[in-house]
Amino acid sequence: MTALTGVILAGGQGRRMGGQDKGLVLLNGIPLYQHVLQRLRPQVDIVMISANRNLDRYQASGCTVIADTLPDYPGPLAGMLSGLLAAKTDWVVFCSCDTPSVPVDFVAQLWRQKETAPTVWARSTERDHPALALLHRSLAKPLADYLQRGERRLMQFLREQNGHAVMLSQSEAAFRNVNTPDDLEDSPL
Template identity: 40%
Template sequence: MPVSALILAGGLATRMGGVDKGLVPFQSKPMIQHVIARLRPQVDEIIINANRELAYYNSLGYRVLQDEITDFAGPLAGMQLGLKHATHDLVLFAPCDSPLLPADLVQKLQAGLLQANADIAVATCGTNKHPVFCLCKKTLLPSLDSYLALGHKKVQAWQKNQHYIEVDFGVDNDAFENLNSPDDITKLESKLAQRGNESTDTL
């Protein structure tokens, strides 16, 4: 089945000093470019949810949608946009600040969703849940509209009230690490550089 993807880049990024996270460099390239590069082979459509730096996001060549709910309502506002405006009946959501997301993210989530005949498949790593990495059916839009209209914003609370399945990607997995601060970026870049050195040393 074809899949649309919406990249969540609409937050305030307070721990990043207010700088739009999608534009923050990771390994000398804006984080959202890493996310797009990893998603492009996996999906049939990419949409970006952004509320700032719109000129830059539009320059990437994908549809850019702003929250329809005011005051930065969080990830669910972006999910609402995806369920409303995506071309395809399955919509993947992923944040802009996880540049190492798995190359098999869509494959695994879709397999779990279809096998369980569920409406939402959420990525997990052992006991760690990653609710903004999820695959949803567009038919959930009325449920999400109602939830948001009541002023609720918690992603997991809404998800768990649906026909919901978790898909485990393994306990030790950096792929879902959110880079919320400059320190997070420095640590992950150092870790990857160390791994590269270790690989070279074994040659």
């Protein structure tokens, strides 16, 4: 593998979490993003956090914190664009802050199976997980153009860039998102 930057996507509004900053919601006494950080950090060379509020709390992790370059919380693609623009490596892997059990080898699995694609994303037996994705930095310009047109659909963008899903071997529990207070109670951790 080449040098990789990892970006934790924590820039959303947290509507389903009652407006709370989802990355900072506690799961077993630890902020959600910290669970992801513990699993992502050993898989990459550099970790950044894409956040739009509580920047000082995220900076306390020692990671570089980047904000969306676009206003009004336009979704995960805006965080991905910021990550691609800030990265110094050619490849950037993304993981949402609400996936606390993300596989400890998902980056290696994406890398091994990317072939010549400029982007790949995780797929489990039940569905695609496009916020667990590996993108080449060259996709920053097409992504900026896509967002400029008002598009927000992550899977559509990844497919338009000739990307493909990578089947990961872990159980569905590894990909479970914590989106609501009820999800916190049902979390596998």
